[in-house]
Amino acid sequence: MIKYRLSCSAGHEFESWFRAIGDYDKQWQSGLILCPICGSKEITKMPMAPAVVKGRGSETPLPLSVGRGNEAEESVLGKLRAFQQSVIENSEDVGSRFADEARKIHFGEAEERRIRGNSTAEEAKEMLEDGVPFGILPPLPEDLN
Ligand SMILES: [Zn+2]
Incomplete structure (x- = not known):
């Protein structure tokens, strides 16, 4: 999941989650991204690095052992x-x-x-x-x- 900070032409800022990097562009081109405050379709990405949330399980590595001991x-x-x-x-x-x-x-x-x-x-x-x-x-x- 990727979180983008977005803003509309009226200057409303909001955050939206997308499943993948390309999803924002696809939804934006299809006019699916609306400002939740005024409903404007004129949305721009705020200039900031998107926050990436890694998949389930990536935060807690499993204790595994393979081959020779430590x-x-x-x-x-x-x-x-x-x-x-x-x-x-x-x-x-x-x-x-x-x-x-x-x-x-x-x-x-x-x-x-x-x-x-x-x-x-x-x-x-x-x-x-x-x-x-x-x-x-x-x-x-x-x-x-
Ligand atoms: Zn707005």
Whole structure:
């Protein structure tokens, strides 16, 4: 929508809305624009920039995300990747025996070393109850694919 300030030959000023820039000229040529005060068809545009109202929704951009994360997210992911990489390089993969091995190490039945692996929720709960220390590697986006 475009708003024009118009004035008639008698000097009456008024505002009128048009759907598009060309609409004013079309309506003016067709004699459709009348002064709302005196009905004169001798209308002229006032010398001012028309106010343009943008379409619905243009004022409030939607939060969208596409492709890579923003810098902050990438930074956090980078640290997580580095952390995970460090764990992987400096630990022994014991796979599903993790709970058993962690327990043995904790109770001094196995050589103290850093291990990684996986456990069921039940095993994790038992380790917590027994005070066996372990950490959970945060899942990275690529692991969730
Ligand atoms: Zn008038």
